[in-house]
Amino acid sequence: MSKAIELVRELVPSRNTTPLLPEWERLLGALPDQLARKVSAGVRYLSGKGVTPLTVTEADLLGYCDAIVNDRMRRNAESAADNFIWAWNRAAVASPDWPQVAIPREDKRDRYTYPIEFFPASFGADVEAYIGRLTQGILFDDDDEDIDLGPLRPVRPTTAQSRRRQLRAAASCLVHGAVPVSEIKSIATLVEIQNTKRILHFMMQRNGGPTSGGVAQMGTFLTKVALHWVKVDAEHHAKLRRLSARVAVQSSGMTAKNRQRLRPFDDETTVVELVCLPDTIRKKVDRDKRPPRLKARHAQMAAAIAILLVVPLRRTNLAAIDLNRHLVSNRNGVYLVIPEHETKNRSSIDFQIPSFALEVVKWYIREYRPYLLQGESTALFPGQGGQPKSPHTLALQIKQTVREFLGLEFNIHLFRHTAGKIFLDLNPGSYEVVRQLLSHKSINTTTSAYSGAETRKAGLLYAQVLAGLRASNVPAGKASRRLA
Secondary structure, eight states: OHHHHHTTSOOOOSSOOOOOOHHHHHHHHTSOHHHHHHHHHHHHHHHHTTOOTTTOOHHHHHHHHHHHHHHOOOSSHHHHHHHHHHHHHHHHHHOTTSOOOOOOOOOOSOOOOOOGGGSOHHHHHHHHHHHHHHHHOSTTOSOOSOOOSSOSSOOOHHHHHHHHHHHHHHHHHHHHTTOOGGGOOSHHHHTSHHHHHHHHHHHHHHTTSSOOHHHHHHHHHHHHHIIIIIOOOHHHHHHHHHHHHHTOOOOOSSOHHHHHHHGGGGSHHHHHHHHTHHHHHHHHHHHOOSOHHHHHHHHHHHHHHHHHHHSOOOHHHHHTOBTTTTEEEETTEEEEEEOGGGSTTSOOEEEEOOHHHHHHHHHHHHHTGGGGOSSSOOBSSBOGGGSBOOHHHHHHHHHHHHHHHHOOOOOTTHHHHHHHHHHHHHSTTOHHHHHHHHTOSOHHHHHHHHTTTTHHHHHHHHHHHHHHHHHHOOOOOOOOOOOO
């Protein structure tokens, strides 16, 4: 079939063997293996057209996508083109040397929120006033008699951004619920009983009918806003609390998705592979004959994973590690010290880095970090302009590295869950150690999250007890009883 069509027009071969231009070959080598595979066919296509990394344009890339759809004999051509677009854009994020030419990609998410400008100006002004109060706090508020205004301390920028997004989403739900946009003049409109019902009902419909974590969070948030900002009366607030309770998610502990991702670590071999991953990456880098600049990204990942294994940090704190401020040396060793105002739960971090992890970090700093610098920087993981690498980018690269070396779907937050599981598997019931390791303020947080992770190990230990009792107390043979 394809041979016949080739007599009429040129086809893009299903397996492209066009030689790579040296410039593309160098850049591909700096990408994670899986990402390199996803873009390699497109890069060969560009090489065949004589397009280099310095001359590539959006038109060239869209031309390749059109060729996939129109001139390539394969199933799901549109999906293949979309996968290439995703991989190309992700490569531009993962590697600063990759051509920074983004391809427009159709957003397949079901978006329902409107921009803040879509609503009356009075609503936008009320939202910004509320966010201003959150970011300011009320510790020094002049109104001493009103003690129910909200948080005493200013919230973090990420929290303020989430609250702004929730208010915009709630207002958008009302519009979809047949409330004229002109009537949404302030936050007070959102917390009217009937309107709150509309908001929660619309979100549940989008979710397929039942409640969810997002619906429950919206219910709780609107209830708090009504009390602290709108200042509804006690009866109104009680009704909102009942609504919020009806959509609450009754759950505790680790999510099913995280439990599924941790299941491979029931195998001790997988645990050892993860624990030794920094050394595995280092050995690969040392054997690699390419120039150091092309190996520096893998070295950086080895250092980041080494730190995560011994100090289960959140991604924001990991990305922000500063050589001068956060790494403290004395005659006992090197400590990672992060003050409480820089952590999510305002609990300080003060860990001595073990020698096996410290050796990997020092190796990365000494031999490969200089190749990642763009100007002066004290960031352990420098990004563009000498600033710390963004938490999102660092987390994505770590996830890709774990997948490349271990074949596991493993996000950065799972390092925290894995630390708890590994320790509790070896020391069942030792929740206080895990609480301190993960900087949980309450032991209830630790027990609710990890009691489920211990179930398999507890079952195995109990089975061993039963096996021991059976081995030492084998009953003498007796005639079986017949049922009456």
